[in-house]
Amino acid sequence: MTEPERDETQTPQPQALEQNPAQPSETEDESQVEELDADRIETVLDAVDAGDAEAVAAALEPLHPADISDLLEQISSHERKALLTLYPEGIDGDVLSELDEGVREEVIEAMPREALAEAVRELDTDDVVDILEDLEDHDQAFILDALERDDRVAVESSLAWPEYSAGRLMQSETVSVPQDWTVGQTIDHLRSADWLPDQFYHVILVDERHRPTGNATLGRVLAAKRNVPLSDITEEIFVTIEATEEEAEVARLFNKYHLISSPVVDGAGRLVGVITIDDAMVVLDEEHEEDMLRMAGVGDESSLSDGVWDTVRQRLPWLAVNLVTANIAAAVIGLFEGTIAVLVALAALMPIVASMGGNAGTQSLTVAVRALATRDLTESNAARVVRRELLVGLVNGLCFAVVMGGVAWALYGRDIWLGVVIGAALVINLVVAALGGVLVPLLLNRLKLDPALASGTFVTTLTDVVGFFAFLGLATLVLL
Amino acid sequence: MTEPERDETQTPQPQALEQNPAQPSETEDESQVEELDADRIETVLDAVDAGDAEAVAAALEPLHPADISDLLEQISSHERKALLTLYPEGIDGDVLSELDEGVREEVIEAMPREALAEAVRELDTDDVVDILEDLEDHDQAFILDALERDDRVAVESSLAWPEYSAGRLMQSETVSVPQDWTVGQTIDHLRSADWLPDQFYHVILVDERHRPTGNATLGRVLAAKRNVPLSDITEEIFVTIEATEEEAEVARLFNKYHLISSPVVDGAGRLVGVITIDDAMVVLDEEHEEDMLRMAGVGDESSLSDGVWDTVRQRLPWLAVNLVTANIAAAVIGLFEGTIAVLVALAALMPIVASMGGNAGTQSLTVAVRALATRDLTESNAARVVRRELLVGLVNGLCFAVVMGGVAWALYGRDIWLGVVIGAALVINLVVAALGGVLVPLLLNRLKLDPALASGTFVTTLTDVVGFFAFLGLATLVLL
Numbered sequence: 038m039t040e041p042e043r044d045e046t047q048t049p050q051p052q053a054l055e056q057n058p059a060q061p062s063e064t065e066d067e068s069q070v071e072e073l074d075a076d077r078i079e080t081v082l083d084a085v086d087a088g089d090a091e092a093v094a095a096a097l098e099p100l101h102p103a104d105i106s107d108l109l110e111q112i113s114s115h116e117r118k119a120l121l122t123l124y125p126e127g128i129d130g131d132v133l134s135e136l137d138e139g140v141r142e143e144v145i146e147a148m149p150r151e152a153l154a155e156a157v158r159e160l161d162t163d164d165v166v167d168i169l170e171d172l173e174d175h176d177q178a179f180i181l182d183a184l185e186r187d188d189r190v191a192v193e194s195s196l197a198w199p200e201y202s203a204g205r206l207m208q209s210e211t212v213s214v215p216q217d218w219t220v221g222q223t224i225d226h227l228r229s230a231d232w233l234p235d236q237f238y239h240v241i242l243v244d245e246r247h248r249p250t251g252n253a254t255l256g257r258v259l260a261a262k263r264n265v266p267l268s269d270i271t272e273e274i275f276v277t278i279e280a281t282e283e284e285a286e287v288a289r290l291f292n293k294y295h296l297i298s299s300p301v302v303d304g305a306g307r308l309v310g311v312i313t314i315d316d317a318m319v320v321l322d323e324e325h326e327e328d329m330l331r332m333a334g335v336g337d338e339s340s341l342s343d344g345v346w347d348t349v350r351q352r353l354p355w356l357a358v359n360l361v362t363a364n365i366a367a368a369v370i371g372l373f374e375g376t377i378a379v380l381v382a383l384a385a386l387m388p389i390v391a392s393m394g395g396n397a398g399t400q401s402l403t404v405a406v407r408a409l410a411t412r413d414l415t416e417s418n419a420a421r422v423v424r425r426e427l428l429v430g431l432v433n434g435l436c437f438a439v440v441m442g443g444v445a446w447a448l449y450g451r452d453i454w455l456g457v458v459i460g461a462a463l464v465i466n467l468v469v470a471a472l473g474g475v476l477v478p479l480l481l482n483r484l485k486l487d488p489a490l491a492s493g494t495f496v497t498t499l500t501d502v503v504g505f506f507a508f509l510g511l512a513t514l515v516l517l
Numbered sequence: 518m519t520e521p522e523r524d525e526t527q528t529p530q531p532q533a534l535e536q537n538p539a540q541p542s543e544t545e546d547e548s549q550v551e552e553l554d555a556d557r558i559e560t561v562l563d564a565v566d567a568g569d570a571e572a573v574a575a576a577l578e579p580l581h582p583a584d585i586s587d588l589l590e591q592i593s594s595h596e597r598k599a600l601l602t603l604y605p606e607g608i609d610g611d612v613l614s615e616l617d618e619g620v621r622e623e624v625i626e627a628m629p630r631e632a633l634a635e636a637v638r639e640l641d642t643d644d645v646v647d648i649l650e651d652l653e654d655h656d657q658a659f660i661l662d663a664l665e666r667d668d669r670v671a672v673e674s675s676l677a678w679p680e681y682s683a684g685r686l687m688q689s690e691t692v693s694v695p696q697d698w699t700v701g702q703t704i705d706h707l708r709s710a711d712w713l714p715d716q717f718y719h720v721i722l723v724d725e726r727h728r729p730t731g732n733a734t735l736g737r738v739l740a741a742k743r744n745v746p747l748s749d750i751t752e753e754i755f756v757t758i759e760a761t762e763e764e765a766e767v768a769r770l771f772n773k774y775h776l777i778s779s780p781v782v783d784g785a786g787r788l789v790g791v792i793t794i795d796d797a798m799v800v801l802d803e804e805h806e807e808d809m810l811r812m813a814g815v816g817d818e819s820s821l822s823d824g825v826w827d828t829v830r831q832r833l834p835w836l837a838v839n840l841v842t843a844n845i846a847a848a849v850i851g852l853f854e855g856t857i858a859v860l861v862a863l864a865a866l867m868p869i870v871a872s873m874g875g876n877a878g879t880q881s882l883t884v885a886v887r888a889l890a891t892r893d894l895t896e897s898n899a900a901r902v903v904r905r906e907l908l909v910g911l912v913n914g915l916c917f918a919v920v921m922g923g924v925a926w927a928l929y930g931r932d933i934w935l936g937v938v939i940g941a942a943l944v945i946n947l948v949v950a951a952l953g954g955v956l957v958p959l960l961l962n963r964l965k966l967d968p969a970l971a972s973g974t975f976v977t978t979l980t981d982v983v984g985f986f987a988f989l990g991l992a993t994l995v996l997l
Contacts, residue, residue, distance in 0.1 A: 070756050070774060078897045101754065103773050111898040212736075227739045236777065237736045238718055255735035256692075256717045260707045274581065276550050292802055293583050294550060295795040297716065297777075315775040318798045322772055325805040326887055329812075333883035334876060341888045341898070345908045352880050353913055356873060360917060363872040364924065370865040377857070377864050384857050384864040385850040388871065388981065392843040393836060395875075396814060399973070400832050403813035407806055408821045417558045418591040418821070428825045433833055437840060444844065493879070501868065 073104040081108060082116060090123040097127050106135035109144065110342045121147045128152065130160040137340045138171045139347070145176060154183035161235060162191040163208035163316065169196065170205065195310070203287050204280035206320065207301040207310030210234040214267065216242040216250050221263030223253075236313060238298045242267055247307045249277050249300040277302050280309055284320045289412070291317035328410060331489040332403070334359070355494065362498035366391070369502050373509035376517060382449045383512050386459055390508045393437060394466035394500030401426050401474025402496050409478055409488045423475055430471025434464035454515050462508035466500055473499045553584040561588060565596060570603040577607050586615035589624065590822045601627045608632065610640040617820045618651045619827070625656055634663035641715060642671040643688035643796065649676065650685065675790070683767050684760035686800065687781040687790030690714040694747065696722040696730050701743030703733075716793060718778045722747055727787045729757050729780040757782050760789055765804045769892070771797035808890060811969040812883070814839070835974065842978035846871070849982050853989035856997060862929045863992050866939055870988045873917060874946035874980030881906050881954025882976050889958055889968045903955055910951025914944035934995050942988035946980055953979045 071077075077096060084092035097105055105127065109117055117140070121128070125148055133141060133156055145153060145168075157165055157180050165184065169177050169192065181189050191209035198204025212233065214223050223240055227233065240258055242251040251271035261270050277300050278287055290296065291314050301310040327337040336351030343351070370377075370387070377384050405422070408414035414422060438460030446456035473496045478488035551557075557576060564572035577585055585607060589597055597620070601608070605628055613621060613636055625633060625648075637645055637660050645664065649657050649672065661669050671689035678684025692713065694703050703720055707713065720738055722731040731751035741750050757780050758767055770776065771794050781790040807817040816831030823831070850857075850867070857864050885902070888894035894902060918940030926936035953976045958968035 070754060075896045101774060103775075107893070110893065111895060113901060224739060227736075228742065230740065233736060233740050236734065238777070254716065255739055256707075256713060259704060259735055259739060260710065260713050262708065274550060292798055294581060295583075297718070297795065314794050314798065315777065318772055318794065318801065321798065322801060322805075325802075325809075329805075329809060329883055329887055332809075333879045335880045335883055339884060341884065341893045341902060345905055345912065348905065348909045349912045352877070352909065353916065355880070356876055356913060356917065359873060359876045360869070360921060363869040366872070367865045367869050370868065371862075374861045374865065378861045381854045381858045382851075384867075385847045385854065387864075388850065388868060388985075389840070389843040389847050391868065392846070392977075392981065393839060395977075396836055396839045396974070397832070399813050400815045400835070403809055403815055404819060404821065407809055413587070413590065413821045415558075415591060416555045421593060422821060425825055425828065429828045429832065432825065432829045433836060436833065437836065441840060494876075497872075497875075501872065505868075 070101045071099050071104075073100060073107050078108055078111060081120070082112065085116060085119045085123060088123065093120060093124045094127065097124070102129065102131035103135045105132045110137055110140050114143065114344075117143065118147060125149055125152050128156060130156040130158070130164065133157070133168055134160065134164045137342055138338070139340060140342050141168065142171065142173075145172065150179065153180070157183055158185070158188075161208050161210060162188055162195060163206065163310075165192050166195045166205055170200065198280050201284045202280060203278045203282040203284060203301050203312060204310070206284045206287060206316055207280070207312045208234065209310045211241060211300070211308060211311045212237050212239075213241040213243045213247075213249070213300075213308055216244055216268055218242075218267050219263065220258055220261045220265045220267060220270070223258060223267055224263070236315075237311070238313065239272070239311075240267065241300050241308060241311070242271060243308055246305075248305075249302065249308045251275055252298075252300070254297075277306075278312060279304075285324045287312060288317045288321040288324060292321055324410075328406065328489040331487060331491070332406060332493050334491060334494060355491065358491065358494055362494060363501070365498065366501040366505055369505045370509065373505075373513060376509055376513045380512065380516060382455070383509060386445060386449065386455075387505055387508050389441065390459065390462045390466055391501045391504035393441075393463060394470040394504045395497045396470075397430065397433060397467045398470035398474045398496040398500045399493065401430075401471045402478060402492050403474075405475040405478045406489050406492060409482050414479075419479060423472065423479075426471040426475045427468060430468040431464070433471075434467035437467065438463045455512075458511045458515050459508060461511055462504065465507040466504040469503045470496070470500045550581045551579050551584075553580060553587050558588055558591060561600070562592065562596060565599045565603060568603065573600060573604045574607065577604070582609065582611035583615045585612045590617055590620050594623065594824075597623065598627060605629050605632050608636060610636040610638070610644065613637070613648055614640065614644045617822055618818070619820055620822050621648065622651065622653075625652065630659065633660070637663055638665070638668075641688050641690060642668055642675060643686065643790075645672050646675045646685055650680065678760050681764045682760060683758045683762040683764060683781050683792060684790070686764045686767060686796055687760070687792045688714065689790045691721060691780070691788060691791045692717050692719075693721040693723045693727075693729070693780075693788055696724055696748055698722075698747050699743065700738055700741045700745045700747060700750070703738060703747055704743070716795075717791070718793065719752070719791075720747065721780050721788060721791070722751060723788055726785075728785075729782060729788045731755055732778075732780070734777075757786075758792060759784075764800045767792060768797045768801040768804060772801055804890070808886065808969040811967060811971070812886060812973050814971060814974060835971065838971070838974055842974060843981070845978065846981035846985055849985045850989065853985075853993060856989055856993045860992065860996060862935070863989060866925060866929065866935075867985055867988050869921065870939065870942045870946050871981045871984035873921075873943060874950040874984045875977045876950075877910065877913060877947045878950035878954045878976040878980045879973065881910075881951045882958060882972050883954075885955040885958045886969050886972060889962050894959070899959060903952065903959075906951040906955045907948060910948040911944070913951075914947035917947065918943045935992075938991045938995050939988060941991055942984065945987045946984040949983045950976070950980045 081093060081096045084096055128144060128148060136144060169180060195204055195209060214226060239252040239254055241249050244250050251268060252275055253267050253271050257270040274294055276290060276294055276296055280301050280303055298311055298313045300308050301312055303309045330337045330339055334355030339351045405414060441463055442456035442460035445459045446453055449455055477495050478492050481488045561573060561576045564576055608624060608628060616624060649660060675684055675689060694706060719732040719734055721729050724730050731748060732755055733747050733751050737750040754774055756770060756774055756776055760781050760783055778791055778793045780788050781792055783789045810817045810819055814835030819831045885894060921943055922936035922940035925939045926933055929935055957975050958972050961968045
C-alpha cells in the first residue's frame with residue numbers, strides 16, 4: 038500500500054467545488070457540482086480494478102460527498118472494500134453522514150481508526166449523533182473518545198433523548214442572545230464569536246432562564262439599523278419544539294408552517310438545540326419511504342444495498358401473514374366446491390370479482406393512509422369521507438356490474454343470470470372495498486397503530502373473502 | 518349581511534402570533550402557533566350555524582393561515598360557503614396559498630373581488646404564480662390586474678416558463694450584489710434597500726452580465742469583518758438551477774445536496790430568480806404523494822376534498838384497465854376448466870398462488886419504484902439488483918413451497934403430488950413476481966415513462982397469469 042506518500046497532494050477536497058471568484062466567469066460550468074453518472078462509476082471501478090489509487094482519487098475528487106456516498110452504495114461490497122483499501126482518505130465525515138446505515142457500518146469497520154477519528158471530528162453534533170445511533174458499542178465508544186470534550190458532551194446529551202425524537206435530530210450548537218439586545222449588540226457579538234455553526238438562519242432570543250422567546254431571521258438583522266431592538270424584528274411565526282417530540286411530527290410541522298429553523302427546548306422550556314429545515318426534509322423523505330414500504334409489507338429499514346438474506350428477512354414475515362389470509366380465502370372457496378363442480382365457469386370468473394375489489398380497496402386505502410399522514414383526514418371529516426367512499430364504491434360497482442355482467446353473459450353463456458350474479462357480486466365487493474380501504478386505516482389510527490402498517494394485507498384479505506363469498510354464494514342461490 | 522361594519526376591528530391577524538417580547542415570559546405558551554383540532558372546528562362550525570360573524574372571527578383569529586386552510590378543506594362545501602359569507606376577511610393571501618386546488622377555486626369564486634385583490638397583493642410572486650396556474654382565464658386576468666406593475670411583470674415572466682418547472686417555482690425577488698463587493702458594501706446596501714424579500718438566506722454574487730457566480734450565507738456575511746471580500750466567504754457547494762428544470766428534479770437536488778436556497782438562471786446563465794428549500798420541501802412532499810397515488814392507480818391530482826364524481830372519474834380508468842387484465846387471468850383459468858372439473862380443490866388453492874405472487878411482486882415493485890425516484894437504482898447497479906431480487910424470490914418461494922405444500926397435502930389430501938404441484942407453482946410465481954417487480958419499473962423508466970404509473974397493475978396481472986398458468990398447468994400434467 039502506497040497511499041501515505043500521497044497524503045499531502047491527494048487530500049480529497051470533494052466540497053471544494055466553488056468557483057474561484059477571481060477566475061473569469063468562463064469557468065462557471067466547472068464551478069457546479071458534478072453529479073454522479075454511470076461513466077464516472079465506470080471510471081472509478083476501472084481504476085479500482087487496476088489498483089491505481091491516484092486515478093481513483095482523481096475520479097472521486099470533483100464529487101460532492103452525497104455523490105461519493107451514492108457511488109459507494111451502488112457498487113458491490115467487494116468493489117467497496119477494494120476502493121477503501123486503495124483510497125481510505127476518500128471517506129470524510131460528510132460522506133459517512135450521507136451513507137445508508139448498512140453500507141456505513143461496513144465502511145466504518147473498514148476505515149483506518151485514525152481516518153475515522155478525523156472524519157467525525159469535522160462534523161456537527163447532529164451528524165455525529167446520526168452516525169453513532171446505528172453503531173455497535175465498541176465503535177460508538179471509539180468515536181466518542183475521538184471527539185473534543187465539548188462535542189462529546191453535546192453528543193452524549195443528545196443521545197440521552199429517545200430514538201427518533203427531536204432531541205436526536207437537533208444540533209446542540211445554537212446562536213442565541215438575550216431578548217433585550219439590539220441589532221448592533223447582536224452583530225458585534227456574532228463578529229467577535231470565535232466559532233459559529235456551519236449553517237444558521239435565525240438568531241434565537243432567550244430570556245434570563247435561557248428559554249427561547251423569539252426568532253429573528255438573519256435577513257432582518259442585516260437590514261435593520263443598529264439601534265433597533267431585536268425584539269422588534271422577530272418572526273411572526275414562532276414555533277418551539279419539545280426535545281421529546283417525534284421526528285416525524287417535527288417534519289410535518291416544518292412542512293406545514295414553512296419553518297426554516299426552530300429552537301428545541303427541554304421539559305423546562307430551556308433552549309437545548311436547534312433543528313434546521315434541511316434535516317426536517319430528510320426526515321420527511323424517510324417517513325414517506327417508510328409509509329410506502331409498510332403499505333407494501335416490506336420492512337421499513339429496507340435498502341437497495343441490503344444483501345439477499347437481509348431482504349428475505351424483511352419480506353418473509355408479511356408474505357407469511359399473506360399465506361394465512363390467502364388460506365382463509367381458499368377456505369371460503371372450499372365451502373362452495375359443490376357449486377363449482379356443477380358450474381366450472383365460476384372458477385374462472387371468481388378471481389375477477391376478487392381482483393376488482395382488491396384494486397378498488399387499494400385506491401381507497403392509499404388516499405386514506407396519505408390523508409392520515411398529512412392530517413387531512415381527521416375526526417371532523419371522517420364521517421364525510423367514509424360516506425364519499427361508499428358512494429364512489431357504489432357508482433364504480435354499478436358501472437363495472439353492467440360491463441362485466443354483459444361480458445360474462447356473452448362469453449360464458451348459460452343464461453342472463455350468470456351476468457346478474459357477477460354484477461351483484463361486483464357491486465357488493467366494490468362497496469366493501471371502498472369502505473374497508475378507509476375504515477381499516479382509520480381503525481389502526483384510532484388504536485394508535487401506524488395506519489400504513491399492513492393495511493394492504495387486511496384490505497385485500499377482506500376483498501378476497503367478500504368477493505369469493507358474495508359471488509359463489511349468489512351463484513349457489515341463483516344458478517343451481 | 519353585516520360584515521362591513523366590523524371591518525376595522527375584526528381585521529384578521531392570523532400571523533400575528535408572535536410573543537410580544539415586551540411581555541413577561543409567562544405568556545410563552547400563548548406565543549406558540551395553535552394547531553387546529555376537532556374542538557376548534559366545532560367552535561367555528563357552531564358559530565357559522567348561529568350566523569355569528571364575531572364568534573367566527575374570534576375562533577379563526579389565533580390560527581395560522583395553514584390551519585385556516587386545513588379547516589376550510591375539512592368542512593363541507595356548504596359550510597365553507599356559509600363561513601365565507603359571514604367572514605370573507607378571514608381569507609388572506611397566505612390562506613389562499615395553502616389551500617388545495619379544488620377548494621381554492623371554490624373559495625376564490627366566492628370571495629368579494631376587492632378582498633381577493635388585496636389578498637394577492639401581499640404575496641410573494643412565486644405564491645401568486647402558484648395560485649394563478651390553476652385558475653380560469655377570467656380570474657387570472659382579474660388577479661394580474663390587481664397586482665402592482667413590477668409584480669405583474671414578474672408573475673407574467675414566471676408564467677412564461679413551462680408548468681412544473683423551476684421557473685414557475687422560483688420567486689423573482691432576489692438579493693444579489695456584484696461579485697467584487699466586500700462584506701461592508703453588502704451590509705450597507707442591504708440596510709439602505711427600501712425593500713427585501715420576506716425570507717432570504719444567501720446573498721447571490723453576480724458577474725457584470727448578471728450571471729450568478731457564488732452564494733454567501735447571511736451567517737457568514739454577519740460574522741465577517743467589513744473589509745473581507747464577499748468572494749472569500751462564499752459557500753463551498755454552489756448549485757444553480759436552469760429555469761426549465763423540472764420541479765421534481767429541483768426537489769431532489771435540494772434534498773440530496775442539503776441546499777437552502779439556489780439561484781435560478783435562464784438559458785444565457787443570467788440570474789432570474791431564487792428557489793428556497795421550503796418550496797422545494799412542498800414539491801418533494803407532492804411528488805411522494807403522486808408516486809403513492811399512481812402506484813395505487815388513483816389520479817395523482819386526487820384530494821380528500823374532491824366530490825364523489827371527481828373521485829369516480831379519477832379511479833374508474835384504472836379499474837377499467839384492471840377489469841381487462843382480470844379477464845385475461847380468467848381466460849387462463851378457462852383453459853383448464855377440464856382439469857378443475859376433475860379436481861375441484863384446485864379452484865380453492867389457485868388463488869393462494871396468485872395472491873402470494875401479487876404480494877411478493879408488490880414488495881419488489883415498491884422498493885424499485887422508490888429507488889428509481891431517489892436515483893439509488895441506476896444502470897450501474899440494475900443488474901446486481903435484479904440478481905438479488907431473483908435470489909430473494911427463489912428463497913422465499915422455496916420457504917413457502919415447503920410450508921404450503923405441506924398444508925395442501927394435509928388439508929386437501931389426495932396424494933403428496935398436490936403438495937408438490939402447489940409448491941412448484943409458488944416457487945415459479947415468486948421468482949416471476951420478484952423479477953417483474955423490478956423489471957417492469959426499470960422498463961417504464963427506460964421508456965421515459967413514470968415507473969410508478971400503473972406498475973402495480975402490470976405486475977399483479979403478470980403474477981395472476983403466471984400463478985394460474987403454472988399451478989393449473991402443472992396440475993394437469995402431474996395430477997390427471
